[in-house]
Amino acid sequence: MSKKHLSLTEQLRQAIETCGESRYAVAKATGIDQSALSRFMSGERGVSMRNLDALGEYLGLELLPKRRPKGKGR
Secondary structure, three states, X not given: XXXXXXXXXXXXXXXXXXXXXXXHHHHHXXXXXXXXXXXXXXXXXXXXXXXXXXXXHHHOOOOXXXXXXXXXXX
């Protein structure tokens, strides 16, 4: 049985939902416009690189490469 991995945007949305802060608090702390954060959370829009950096720093997220099974790829 293979595990389905969440996309980066799905992981970010999940991290925002489970951080224990309201979306309002996240928006205020990161300097992201509330409507932009709301549109991202609803899947209506993406986030800019600046906002991505701000959210990652605020939430304490780290981007790690996915480990590929040996013998697959290139």
